Amino acid sequence: MSNEGVDEAGWDLEPGDESAPLVEAVGRLVKFCREAAGLRASDLGDALGYGEDMVRKIERGARIPRPEFLDRADELLNAGGHLKAFKEDMEKARYPKKVRELKALEDRAVEVLLYSNHNIHGLLQTPEYARALFEMRQPAYSSDVVERETAARMARKSVFEREPAPTLSFVQEQVTLERPLGGKMVLRGQLEHLLEVARLRNVTLQVMPTDREEHAGTQGLIEVLKFADGTAVGRSEGAFNGRPVSNLRELRILELRYGMIRAQALTPRESLAFIEHALGRL
The missing domain is CATH 1.10.260.40 (lambda repressor-like DNA-binding domains)
Structure with missing residues (x-):
């Protein structure tokens, strides 16, 4: 390359x-x-x-x-x-405009709700995992774009270093913890990183098992960011044509779905045990 x-x-x-x-x-x-x-x-x-x-x-x-x-x-x-x-x-x-805008929102948020169903969420990704995702994009990215996008994604992780720390809630589909994107060593490093992040006091990480017979997240990714002034912004792949929303009625729909997803997922303690078990199988 x-x-x-x-x-x-x-x-x-x-x-x-x-x-x-x-x-x-x-x-x-x-x-x-x-x-x-x-x-x-x-x-x-x-x-x-x-x-x-x-x-x-x-x-x-x-x-x-x-x-x-x-x-x-x-x-x-x-x-x-x-x-x-x-x-x-x-x-x-250097970062794409869409990333700069998203980071500005994340930097202001006091509470963040995130459900991911295809890949590990960007805020949780290691550099190796993120790079692997960008390298497999089609049509293929140039190495310059891969490097730029990876660096931009890593810059967003400053949200974990803020004071006062925001409340961060993640729900990950089981498959995202098992699919070896980038290879098994990349996945191993990613799971080890998840265990570190999940132990932060302001972070809740849950796993949605594949064998659930009821699932409120079948419409795809959900993101809700809440701000100190009481406003919020959210989006979902399967709602409102995927566009960002900020009015109260639409936000309530996203929060309702997210609340159901959290209730259907493994508890945080069970989720840590699941990730440790998945790591042990690699």
Whole structure:
């Protein structure tokens, strides 16, 4: 597999991305600092280990510079920290717009209800598991996109580090704990991670067994995020055409379904034992 995009100076900017003006401004600043230092684009590329074309892409705002590129360029060009100052902004800009919007909601949520039926939920995924999912997408993603999507998914896991911690409730279908996506070693690492997360005081993790004769989650994934001001947003694959909803009536329907799913699933203690048993079989 090609490493294109993994070791290069940045990431391609998506067409129409709202971060484009900032990325272009940073590119112009890179060019200004380079010219002030009396260097050609090829000189800067050689000094940093990148091609001239990559430097020019960054300077014209067609490529989002990586934080390490800005670090090294800042030092080489004696930019006085002006390039380094944009590291966090460029790190955020690399993530797809839909991921940035979802992360902003998750960062505000005080309670999160999540039911997943096909894969381990994104907030619970290890980097290896997430990468395996993106690598098996069809049509196939480029390695650059796989790397970008994986990094974006991992960035969302900051929700577990917040203070005060939000209340997080997960229900996973049994099959998601048994299907060896990415291989058995990837699944083993994923199950070990689930056991760690499930023991956090603000996290409840339950397993929905395959042998249940009644199941309120047959319409697919459910996500509900509640905020401190009393508002909430939710969505489900099998309700309201899959679109996000925020009015009280529709949210109550999603919460009713989720409550039934939790009641039908294994208890948290039983779920931990199930995951430990599944891990032991690998």
